[in-house]
Amino acid sequence: MKSAKSETLKGWALALPLLVVLLGFLLLPIVMITIVSFWQATEFSIIPAFSLENYEFLFGSSVTYKVFWATFRYALITWALTLLIGFTVAYYLAFHIRSSNVQTILFLVCTIPFLTSNIIRMISWIPFLGRNGIANQTLIGMGVINEPLEWLLYSDFSVILAFVHLYTLFMIVPIFNTMMRIDRSLIEAARDNGASGRQILTNVILPLSKPGIMIGTIFVLTLVMGDFITVRVMSGSQAANVGRLISNDISLLQYPSASATSVVLLVTVLLIIGTLMRFVNIRKEL
Amino acid sequence: MLAASALPAPMIWAQEIKDVTLRQFGTGVSNLNEVAQKVKEDLGFTLEMTALDSDSVTQRAATQPDSFDIADIEYWICKKVWPTGNLQAMDTSKIKNYDKIIGIFKDGKLTPESVIAQGTAPHTVGFVEGPDSKAFAKEQTQWMTLIPTIYNADTLGIRPDLIGRPITSWTELLNPEFKGKASLLDISSIGIMDMAMVCEAMGEIKYGDKGNMTKEEIDKTIAIFTEAKKNGQFRAFWKSFDESVNLMASGEVVIQSMWSPAITAVKTRGIPCVYQPLKEGYRSWGGGIGLSKSLNGIALDAAYEYINWYLSGWVGGFLMRQGYYSAVPETSKEHMTPNEWGYWFEGKPAAEDIANPFGDVMAKAGESRDGGSFYDRMGAVACWNSVMDENQYMVRKWNEFIAA
CATH class of the missing domain: 3.40.190.10 (Periplasmic binding protein-like II)
Structure with missing residues (x-):
C-alpha cells in the first residue's frame, strides 16, 4: 500500500512541471482571452464589463461569415493538396526507397527549406510570380502565352500556393512516420493473397496510415486557420481571413473584439478537431 | 536653459545632464540614428530611438506612458492620445524659436490669406488651455501639446x-x-x-x-x-x-x-x-514631439533643451534635404546650401546634383521638385x-x- 501511494506521489511529481507549464502558458491565457472578450473598449481604453456586444456584432455582421467561409475554403483546399502531395512523397520514401540511409537523406532533403524563415520562403514567391516575374517571362519566352498572367500573384492562387509550400512537410512527417511502422509482412500477405498494387494501397496502407494522416490534418488545418500574414502578403492585402480580422482589431487597440473573434475561432477549430478525432483514435493507434 | 547656464555652478549641471537618457519613440520618418548621434555631440545626453508603425505608436502612447520620455507622433495621433493624460503640455515661453514656427502650427494659416484645410489640422490639436487641461484650445495659448517637427504634403x-x-x-x-x-x-x-x-x-x-x-x-x-x-x-x-x-x-x-x-x-x-x-490638392500630415507626463526634474530640462536644439536648424536641414519640411524653415536654411534650399524649398531648378544626407542623388542638375515651392505645395493642402x-x-x- 505504502509503495503504491509513493508511486502515485511520484507520478504527480513527475507530471507537475508539465502541469504548471500548461496551466500558466496555455490555460491561463485562454481564460484571460475569454474574459476580455466580454469587456468593452473605446479607442484607447479597455473597460472591464460583462457585455455580449462583441459577440453580437461578430454574429450580426455579414463580414464575419464571409471571412470565416474564406478561412475554411483556404484550409480545405490547402488540406486536400498537402494531403495528396504529402501522402505521395511519404509513400515513395517509405515503400520505394529500399536503403534506410537513402531514406534518411531524402527525408532530410524535405526539411531543407525549413532552414529559412517561413516569411522569407513566402516572400520569395513574389518576384517569381509577378507580372514581370520569372514565371511570366519564361512562359512568354516559350511562346505559351502572349500576355503576362495576372492571376499568378495577389490572388487566391498565390495564397494557396504559399500555404501548400509552407505546410506540406507537416503532412509528410507524420504520414511517413506511421508508414514506417506498418508491418511489411502484412503487405506481403496481401500480395500472396493476390491483391493488386492498388488494392494493397487502399485496403492495407491507407487504413494503417490514418493516424499519421490525421495528425498531419490537424497540423495543416490549425496552421492555415490561424494564419494571418500569408494571406495578407500573398493576396496583396486583397483577401481577408479570420487571423487578419484579429490582427486588424489588435492594431486598432480593440482587444475585446479581437478576443471575441479568437474565442469563436478557437471553438470552431476545436470542434473540427473533435469531429476528426471521432474517426480515428490517435492515441490507440500510435 | 539660459537660466540654467547662468547659475553659479554651470559645470555641475553640465555633468549631470550627461547622465540623462531620454527614450524617444515614434514613426520611422524622423526617428533617425543620425539625430541621436548629433544630440550626443551637441547636447551631451543620450537619446534612445525606437521606430514603430503608426498603429503601434498610438497603442504605446495610449497604454504604456512609462515606457517613453518623448513621443514623436503625428497630430491626428495626438488627438487620440491626448485625452488619456499620458502627455504633458509644454510651456511655449521656454521655446526659443516659438515665434519663428510656421503659421500652420499656430493659427493654422500658412499665409494670412490661406484657407484652412479639412481634417485634423495641426493647430486644432496643438494647444490646450492650461498645463493640466485635457481639452484642446481653440486658439494659441501658452501651452502646446506637440512641438511641430516635420510635415509634408502627400499625393x-x-x-x-x-x-x-x-x-x-x-x-x-x-x-x-x-x-x-x-x-x-x-x-x-x-x-x-x-x-x-x-x-x-x-x-x-x-x-x-x-x-x-x-x-x-x-x-x-x-x-x-x-x-x-x-x-x-x-x-x-x-x-x-x-x-x-x-x-x-x-x-x-x-x-x-x-x-x-x-x-x-x-x-x-x-x-x-x-x-x-x-x-x-494634397493630403497632408504633420508630426511633433510630445513629452511624457512622468518626465520631470533634470530630464525635463534636458527635454526642453532637446526641443530647442531640434528647432534650431540642424535637424530641420537634415529633414528638408530628404524632402520633408521643417517647422522653422528659416533656421534650417543655415544648414543647407543655397542650391539645396532653392531646390527643396523654393522649387527652383537644381543648379547641380542634389544629394540627400545619406549621399544618394535625389535630383540631377536642371530638375525641379515635383509640385514646386513650399508655398505651392503646402498652400494646396486639401485635407489633413x-x-x-x-x-x-x-x-x-x-x-x-x-x-x-
Whole structure:
C-alpha cells in the first residue's frame, strides 16, 4: 500500500512541471482571452464589463461569415493538396526507397527549406510570380502565352500556393512516420493473397496510415486557420481571413473584439478537431 | 536653459545632464540614428530611438506612458492620445524659436490669406488651455501639446514611363485604364482620406469635412471603392513602406497612394517615378514631439533643451534635404546650401546634383521638385490626416472593404 501511494506521489511529481507549464502558458491565457472578450473598449481604453456586444456584432455582421467561409475554403483546399502531395512523397520514401540511409537523406532533403524563415520562403514567391516575374517571362519566352498572367500573384492562387509550400512537410512527417511502422509482412500477405498494387494501397496502407494522416490534418488545418500574414502578403492585402480580422482589431487597440473573434475561432477549430478525432483514435493507434 | 547656464555652478549641471537618457519613440520618418548621434555631440545626453508603425505608436502612447520620455507622433495621433493624460503640455515661453514656427502650427494659416484645410489640422490639436487641461484650445495659448517637427504634403505616385500621358487628377486612381495596376494603402485612417480625395474629384460625393465624415459619407465612399475592387481595379494594397516601393519598382502598379521617401527609394533604383501634383490638392500630415507626463526634474530640462536644439536648424536641414519640411524653415536654411534650399524649398531648378544626407542623388542638375515651392505645395493642402468621430464605424467598413 505504502509503495503504491509513493508511486502515485511520484507520478504527480513527475507530471507537475508539465502541469504548471500548461496551466500558466496555455490555460491561463485562454481564460484571460475569454474574459476580455466580454469587456468593452473605446479607442484607447479597455473597460472591464460583462457585455455580449462583441459577440453580437461578430454574429450580426455579414463580414464575419464571409471571412470565416474564406478561412475554411483556404484550409480545405490547402488540406486536400498537402494531403495528396504529402501522402505521395511519404509513400515513395517509405515503400520505394529500399536503403534506410537513402531514406534518411531524402527525408532530410524535405526539411531543407525549413532552414529559412517561413516569411522569407513566402516572400520569395513574389518576384517569381509577378507580372514581370520569372514565371511570366519564361512562359512568354516559350511562346505559351502572349500576355503576362495576372492571376499568378495577389490572388487566391498565390495564397494557396504559399500555404501548400509552407505546410506540406507537416503532412509528410507524420504520414511517413506511421508508414514506417506498418508491418511489411502484412503487405506481403496481401500480395500472396493476390491483391493488386492498388488494392494493397487502399485496403492495407491507407487504413494503417490514418493516424499519421490525421495528425498531419490537424497540423495543416490549425496552421492555415490561424494564419494571418500569408494571406495578407500573398493576396496583396486583397483577401481577408479570420487571423487578419484579429490582427486588424489588435492594431486598432480593440482587444475585446479581437478576443471575441479568437474565442469563436478557437471553438470552431476545436470542434473540427473533435469531429476528426471521432474517426480515428490517435492515441490507440500510435 | 539660459537660466540654467547662468547659475553659479554651470559645470555641475553640465555633468549631470550627461547622465540623462531620454527614450524617444515614434514613426520611422524622423526617428533617425543620425539625430541621436548629433544630440550626443551637441547636447551631451543620450537619446534612445525606437521606430514603430503608426498603429503601434498610438497603442504605446495610449497604454504604456512609462515606457517613453518623448513621443514623436503625428497630430491626428495626438488627438487620440491626448485625452488619456499620458502627455504633458509644454510651456511655449521656454521655446526659443516659438515665434519663428510656421503659421500652420499656430493659427493654422500658412499665409494670412490661406484657407484652412479639412481634417485634423495641426493647430486644432496643438494647444490646450492650461498645463493640466485635457481639452484642446481653440486658439494659441501658452501651452502646446506637440512641438511641430516635420510635415509634408502627400499625393499619388505614378510611373510616368508606363503611363505615358499627363496625370492631373485624383480620379485617375479609379480610371479603368489602370485596371489591375492601381494600389491603395491599407491603413484605414489614411486610406479613407485618399478614397475621399478620389470620390470628391469624381464629383460622386460632396463632403462636409473629409477628415470627419458622417456614416453616410463613409458608406458611399466605401461602396464606390468596393465596386472598383470587385472589378479588379487594384493589384494589391500595401501596408508597409517597402511594399509600396516594391509594387512600384516591379511595375506591378503604375499609380498608387505613396509617401515621398518611397518615391525616392524607387528613383534611386534608376526607375522613373513622380510624386504627381494633382489639381484637387494634397493630403497632408504633420508630426511633433510630445513629452511624457512622468518626465520631470533634470530630464525635463534636458527635454526642453532637446526641443530647442531640434528647432534650431540642424535637424530641420537634415529633414528638408530628404524632402520633408521643417517647422522653422528659416533656421534650417543655415544648414543647407543655397542650391539645396532653392531646390527643396523654393522649387527652383537644381543648379547641380542634389544629394540627400545619406549621399544618394535625389535630383540631377536642371530638375525641379515635383509640385514646386513650399508655398505651392503646402498652400494646396486639401485635407489633413485625421481621426474621425465615427472612427470605429469607419474601421468596420474598412474591414468589409478588405474582405469584399
